[in-house]
Amino acid sequence: MKIMNKRTGLIALFVLAILFPLIFQNDYYTHMLTLSFIWAIAVYGINLLAGYTGYLSLAHAGFFAIGAYSLGLLTVKAEMNFWPALVLACLITSVVGLLIGVIALRTKEHFFAIYTLCVGYIIYLVIDKWDGLTGGVRGLIGINAPSNIGPITFETAESQYYLVLTFLVVVIFVIYRIVHSLTGRTFLAIRNSEELAQTIGISTMKNKLTAFVLSTFFAGLAGALYASFVRFIGPDIGSTAIMFDLLMYLLVGGIGTLSGPLVGTLMLVILSQNLQFLQEYRMLIFGPILTLIIIFYPRGISGSFFDWKRKRRNQTGNVLKPIKVEEG
Amino acid sequence: MEILLQQLFNSLTIGSVYSLVALGLTLVYGILHIPNFAHGALYMMGGYITLTMMTAFGFNYWVAMFVSILVVGLIGVLLERFVFRLLREAPPLHDKIAAIGILLFLEAFAQFVWGADFQTMTSPYGQVVTIMGLTFTMQRLLIIVSAIVVMILLYLFLKKTFTGASIIAMSQSREGASLVGININKVAMLTFMISGGLAAIAASLASPINLVFPGMGHLVILKAFVIIILGGMGSIPGAIVGGYILGFSESLGATYISNDYKDIIAFVLLVIILTVKPTGLFAKGER
Numbered sequence: 001m002k003i004m005n006k007r008t009g010l011i012a013l014f015v016l017a018i019l020f021p022l023i024f025q026n027d028y029y030t031h032m033l034t035l036s037f038i039w040a041i042a043v044y045g046i047n048l049l050a051g052y053t054g055y056l057s058l059a060h061a062g063f064f065a066i067g068a069y070s071l072g073l074l075t076v077k078a079e080m081n082f083w084p085a086l087v088l089a090c091l092i093t094s095v096v097g098l099l100i101g102v103i104a105l106r107t108k109e110h111f112f113a114i115y116t117l118c119v120g121y122i123i124y125l126v127i128d129k130w131d132g133l134t135g136g137v138r139g140l141i142g143i144n145a146p147s148n149i150g151p152i153t154f155e156t157a158e159s160q161y162y163l164v165l166t167f168l169v170v171v172i173f174v175i176y177r178i179v180h181s182l183t184g185r186t187f188l189a190i191r192n193s194e195e196l197a198q199t200i201g202i203s204t205m206k207n208k209l210t211a212f213v214l215s216t217f218f219a220g221l222a223g224a225l226y227a228s229f230v231r232f233i234g235p236d237i238g239s240t241a242i243m244f245d246l247l248m249y250l251l252v253g254g255i256g257t258l259s260g261p262l263v264g265t266l267m268l269v270i271l272s273q274n275l276q277f278l279q280e281y282r283m284l285i286f287g288p289i290l291t292l293i294i295i296f297y298p299r300g301i302s303g304s305f306f307d308w309k310r311k312r313r314n315q316t317g318n319v320l321k322p323i324k325v326e327e328g
Numbered sequence: 329m330e331i332l333l334q335q336l337f338n339s340l341t342i343g344s345v346y347s348l349v350a351l352g353l354t355l356v357y358g359i360l361h362i363p364n365f366a367h368g369a370l371y372m373m374g375g376y377i378t379l380t381m382m383t384a385f386g387f388n389y390w391v392a393m394f395v396s397i398l399v400v401g402l403i404g405v406l407l408e409r410f411v412f413r414l415l416r417e418a419p420p421l422h423d424k425i426a427a428i429g430i431l432l433f434l435e436a437f438a439q440f441v442w443g444a445d446f447q448t449m450t451s452p453y454g455q456v457v458t459i460m461g462l463t464f465t466m467q468r469l470l471i472i473v474s475a476i477v478v479m480i481l482l483y484l485f486l487k488k489t490f491t492g493a494s495i496i497a498m499s500q501s502r503e504g505a506s507l508v509g510i511n512i513n514k515v516a517m518l519t520f521m522i523s524g525g526l527a528a529i530a531a532s533l534a535s536p537i538n539l540v541f542p543g544m545g546h547l548v549i550l551k552a553f554v555i556i557i558l559g560g561m562g563s564i565p566g567a568i569v570g571g572y573i574l575g576f577s578e579s580l581g582a583t584y585i586s587n588d589y590k591d592i593i594a595f596v597l598l599v600i601i602l603t604v605k606p607t608g609l610f611a612k613g614e615r
Contacts, residue, residue, distance in 0.1 A: 056421050103599075106606035109420050110363045110561070114553045115602050118595040121550060125592050226464060240546070244428055251425060279439045287433025291426045295414050 017165055023160045029108060030157045037161075037168045037267035038225050043249045043261035044175050045218025047127060051256035053211040058243055059100070062123030063216045065238030067093045068222025069127060072140040072233050082147040086224050093220025094213050101212035105205060108194075128235040133168030143227050159296030160229055163201060168223060168262075171218060178214070187211050191256075222257035248290050254300025263302050330461055341468045341537070343440055343575025344475030348530035349548055350555040350567040351482065352523035358499035358562030359519045361420070362412055365427040366427030367527060368549025369434035374400045374528030375540045376442055379449050389452050393532040397525040405517045412520075413513065438542040442527045451536035473535045479568060482522075486564070495519055499562060547591060554598040 070089035253264020381392035449560035486492035559566020
């Protein structure tokens with residue numbers, strides 16, 4: 001019965017997502033949702049690394065930018081078709097991620113955060129200063145929308161919405177499978193105690209690297225989709241401001257939970273769209289929220305919701321020390 | 329040769345500012361093991377408060393700086409009391425994220441109150457002086473001298489006073505310090521106050537030769553992180569030496585390599601250091 005409920009809930013959500021553009025017929029809403037789905041894909045990538053493996057990378061806006069610029073340059077300057085360019089963009093990002101990961105993952109905790117922060121800044125500076133390749137501050141204009149697959153075109157807002165939705169669903173499914181696989185359990189073991197994981201014979205470096213490369217792959221995918229959706233990219237998409245935005249989506253939604261990235265991204269993107277008048281000052285509210293959430297609700301909205309549900313379920317029994325079940 | 333000397337002098341100025349910022353960062357790291365990402369925002373607040381005191385209230389430069397030290401020091405204390413103390417038992421990830429939240433808030437706050445424009449701070453020491461073929465403004469000389477004075481005072485405070493000794497004790501071992509009767513909470517708040525004060529001094533000194541704007545702390549804090557990794561996280565002499573080393577390499581890099589990429593030097597330096605030695609130079613113990 002329990003599983004049925006969950007499954008029907010998920011199906012209802014999915015049907016709602018499919019029907020959304022048909023019901024509202026509003027390009028603005030569709031556009032906004034598409035954009036938040038793209039961000040959510042990137043946040044899922046960060047979650048896999050920060051939430052499940054315990055390594056806070058602050059370079060992911062950089063990887064997002066690498067994905068976006070790879071796609072932009074391949075389609076605009078090399079005049080490639082969208083689909084092979086998309087695959088290549090993800091591959092390029094993953095290869096860069098692999099190279100950086102091999103070195104970055106030798107560091108731990110604070111060093112890792114600072115190291116990746118600097119790597120992110122270097123990526124941003126290189127994009128900003130390398131005028132000849134990236135167009136510098138002027139950015140890259142005229143990126144094409146995804147090219148047709150047979151009779152399906154991606155010119156309208158709705159078709160792009162469905163394209164991104166498909167990618168998002170696939171990404172969530174893949175992440176779900178990863179998290180519930182042995183590899184996912186290994187990531188959790190590393191997060192909970194790296195020494196212990198090593199002691200029981202887990203090759204921590206190999207697994208950390210897997211998590212890192214996977215998470216850069218998702219960031220790159222999101223970046224590539226972003227480039228083809230917005231059709232203009234500037235160096236700003238690699239800036240720390242974007243990184244902190246993504247981090248906030250993750251934290252508010254729930255770090256280390258499966259639904260957190262989607263919940264957080266949707267909520268905050270919609271919220272900040274409605275608070276347009278404070279666009280520049282939105283951090284006056286979101287900054288303290290971020291700090292308060294990490295102090296009082298470190299598992300974010302999703303995590304706290306599932307904790308609360310579990311507590312209610314266990315209320316009859318003795319719940320002195322609830323076992324930490326990863327749910328959400 | 330003259331260019332080189334001039335550059336060396338300039339690097340002393342930049343290095344002094346870096347050292348002061350890095351000192352604040354390293355003190356907090358040494359005591360609480362928090363990489364305070366909000367430290368750059370404290371630096372920025374210091375610049376703005378000094379500027380406001382001078383323009384809106386017509387205070388003298390030094391009085392304005394004093395007010396700024398007090399205010400930013402107080403912000404530091406509040407951060408320790410209401411944010412970091414609550415996170416003392418939490419995983420290290422949480423401290424970093426909380427610090428980022430504070431950073432975002434302070435920046436938005438500065439933009440809200442003072443606007444996003446670049447502002448200049450006019451210092452009373454704008455005179456140009458020429459000594460032995462070197463041309464510089466009094467302000468630059470002032471930066472170097474004040475920084476050294478502050479460093480000496482800090483050293484004396486840490487080594488010669490009882491309160492200073494308790495900070496050192498706590499950085500060596502929190503449990504040990506607590507066992508011999510040191511009030512950990514008080515020491516942590518004091519450290520945050522000193523750290524904020526140092527940031528305010530650095531910002532007030534550097535603002536007349538740079539500009540005041542909400543993002544002025546970004547590069548400075550990143551570079552300060554590079555410095556304390558270079559000098560060993562938590563090491564006080566390391567922060568000072570590291571600051572000057574970075575100042576020198578940047579000035580020389582800007583002259584002899586490329587002015588466009590001078591900001592990248594620090595990060596490349598860091599990436600190289602951590603690549604060769606993942607725990608940073610001069611790391612103590614197993615971590």
